[in-house]
Amino acid sequence: MSLIYLIAGESSGDVLGARLLAALRRARPGIEAVGIGGDRMAEAGLTSLFPMRELALMGLLEVLPKLRALSRRLDQTVADITARRPSVVVTIDSPGFCLRIAERIRPLGIPIVHYVAPQVWGWRPGRVKHIAKLADRLLCLLPFEPAFFRAAGLDARFVGHPVLESGADQGDAARFRARHGIAPEERVVLVMPGSRRTEVSRMLPVFGEALRLAAERVPGLRPVVPLAGPVEQAVAAAASGWSPAPILIRDIGEKHDAFAAAAAGLIKSGTSSLEVALAGVPLLVGYRVNPVTAAIVRRLVRVKYASIVNLLADAPVLPEFIQQDCTPPRLAEALVGLLTDPELAGAQIAAAAAVMDQLRPPGGGSPSEAAAAAVLELLAA
Known part of the structure; x- marks a missing residue:
């Protein structure tokens, strides 16, 4: 049985994680998932290591008062991954927390997928080389992103934007x-x-x-x-x-x-x-x-x-x-x-x-299915 470790740090990532977990289990029913998530990932069957809401911060001044607590949660997450040794770790958005996790667990040799490309192309392009060292695969939501990240040597895939699965256009x-x-x-x-x-x-x-x-x-x-x-x-x-x-x-x-x-x-x-x-x-x-x-x-x-x-x-x-x-x-x-x-x-x-x-994702299907396929490829490698 494959163990996948999923980490989401805010509400939008919780939704992505839930859809990804559902798509993974449709493709491979025996998958077990653990990690950090919110209510939506819990509904999909994930037990969170700690409440995801503790990570839902943004802005330099907003984060500063919480640095000590965030550091403790970082240590706790790294220890949990080290003990469990999952088949793959999928970090979802929240780069401030998730990429620090990736950096800490990199020596373990566990494949790392980061879902939602950090928008460094918009304001910190120099960061792309650092990101390329932290993940084995990057799942991109926007069609122009893979070329940017591939230039730095990162395996980047456009999987489509999850808003297409939201049902936002199906109301009455x-x-x-x-x-x-x-x-x-x-x-x-x-x-x-x-x-x-x-x-x-x-x-x-x-x-x-x-x-x-x-x-x-x-x-x-x-x-x-x-x-x-x-x-x-x-x-x-x-x-x-x-x-x-x-x-x-x-x-x-x-x-x-x-x-x-x-x-x-x-x-x-x-x-x-x-x-x-x-x-x-x-x-x-x-x-x-x-x-x-x-x-x-x-x-x-x-x-x-x-x-x-x-x-x-x-x-x-x-x-x-x-x-x-x-x-x-x-x-x-x-x-x-x-x-x-x-x-x-x-x-x-x-x-x-x-x-x-x-x-829309290339090749048809839903964004979550395309993302799940990209994760499962690493399990088969």
């Missing part, structure tokens, strides 16, 4: 409106502030005020805020005083129904923007980080856009409002434009759909 608008008593003339606006506490604390006040300003010009707005993971309570508390009052939802299926019903979205830059674009919803991308973190990143970044849709299109398909540009008045103005100009909204939807086609 009529069901959502009926469930929440939304009148035909009311306009649903999605609000997705991120999956980390630091993101939520910065983005929700900005998004909430932008909605208030937009509602003064477009009557009948109904904000919808999906709740999930370790930030659920924080999001619910922060949005409770909004005007217009938000609809808070928890179920993934209901989230996709909300996508189908939505007229526009205020979305934090990241995977959530891809989900909403896949669902055919016009959206605005906003993002803020700690000012010190932003100043450092600004000096390092080497790409023109923050959103993947815009990077793949090499054009501003989705309006981006980053850092100092991410203000309530600017967001409100752009949101009103999407809600009142059908041609503007339609052009964005069409351009985003063309980009989403680039994210």
Whole structure:
């Protein structure tokens, strides 16, 4: 029986890990899996070494107070892998933690697969040589990434983007409106502030005020805020005083129904923007980080856009409002434009759909199946 060690450090990685584990077991039912994950990986049958939420941090200043605790968890994970000697270790995203694990276990000679290429092509290209020393195989979500990493001698595979398996484009608008008593003339606006506490604390006040300003010009707005993971309570508390009052939802299926019903979205830059674009919803991308973190990143970044849709299109398909540009008045103005100009909204939807086609894995099948095949190849080697 093959033992696979899976490590995820945040909510998006937990979803990837769960789908990967399911695909691995479909292909090889006798596989045993252990490691670190959240609720979704637990549902797929993985017992986590410790709560994954302890790793869900980002930003230089946000991580500093937690360094000692993270160091202990790093030591604990390395000791567990050393004791178990799995057939392969799959680290999923969260490069700050996962690549440190890879570096520590490299002398053990266990094959290492890293799932989700670190976006060093965007702001730290010099890091690619270091990454190439830490993994035997890199699973890439974007079609242009393998060539970049292969140039450094790393076995990199494009496996397709997992957003295509999310079901984000399968919702039922009529069901959502009926469930929440939304009148035909009311306009649903999605609000997705991120999956980390630091993101939520910065983005929700900005998004909430932008909605208030937009509602003064477009009557009948109904904000919808999906709740999930370790930030659920924080999001619910922060949005409770909004005007217009938000609809808070928890179920993934209901989230996709909300996508189908939505007229526009205020979305934090990241995977959530891809989900909403896949669902055919016009959206605005906003993002803020700690000012010190932003100043450092600004000096390092080497790409023109923050959103993947815009990077793949090499054009501003989705309006981006980053850092100092991410203000309530600017967001409100752009949101009103999407809600009142059908041609503007339609052009964005069409351009985003063309980009989403680039994210399909080569050779057909699903992204998780392609990723599982790439992992299983190492077991057979």
